[in-house]
Amino acid sequence: MDCPACSGPTIAFAVPADLREYLPGDDPGAALCTTCLELHPVADPPADPPEFAHVSDVFPDGEAAIPFALLVGLVDSLAQYRSELTALLERVERAGADPLLALDRLADDPSVDAAADLRRRRHQLEQLL
Ligand SMILES: [Zn+2]
Numbered sequence: 001m002d003c004p005a006c007s008g009p010t011i012a013f014a015v016p017a018d019l020r021e022y023l024p025g026d027d028p029g030a031a032l033c034t035t036c037l038e039l040h041p042v043a044d045p046p047a048d049p050p051e052f053a054h055v056s057d058v059f060p061d062g063e064a065a066i067p068f069a070l071l072v073g074l075v076d077s078l079a080q081y082r083s084e085l086t087a088l089l090e091r092v093e094r095a096g097a098d099p100l101l102a103l104d105r106l107a108d109d110p111s112v113d114a115a116a117d118l119r120r121r122r123h124q125l126e127q128l129l
Contacts, residue, residue: 001031001042005115008035011054013066014045019091022070022084032069036115037106039073056112058105064095068102075103076116078124086128100126 003010010031015023023030029045032038034055052059052069060068071088074081092099100122107118 001040003031003033003036003038004040005038006033006036006113008033009054010034010040011050011052012042012045013050013069014047015066015070019066019070022067022074022081022088024074024081030070030073032073035113037072037112038115039070056106056109058102058109060092060095060097060099060102062095064092064097064099067091067095068097068099071099072103072106072114072116075118075121075125078121082128085125089125089129100129 001010010033012029012031014029025041027041027043029042031040031042052061052065067088071085074085078085089099103118103122106112
């Protein structure tokens with residue numbers, strides 16, 4: 001699907017059961033826009049995980065990818081999803097990636113044009129840790 005916000009390409013992925021509580025709504029999957037980084041619910045996600053490197057070379061891979069994708073999708077609603085974001089930060093760290101460093105790198109990546117102010121949000125996230 002194309003991003004409803006900016007018409008850019010998205011990558012869809014299934015959200016594992018243990019992360020689904022962090023995804024707003026009842027859908028089993030989500031699609032992350034590779035341009036504006038907005039997250040959209042997906043009712044019928046593909047079984048295989050996508051290449052998150054299509055979003056950015058600096059996107060964390062492996063176990064850290066999906067919690068980081070959810071984090072990026074929720075970060076612009078920080079006040080509303082404070083507890084979810086705190087948990088997701090921990091999940092990304094536990095998977096061996098540095099979520100704040102990854103956000104910094106995304107903010108620096110010219111291939112993304114995030115709708116959220118990643119730098120400002122990164123500093124706010126830092127306060128949650
Ligand atoms: Zn978009």
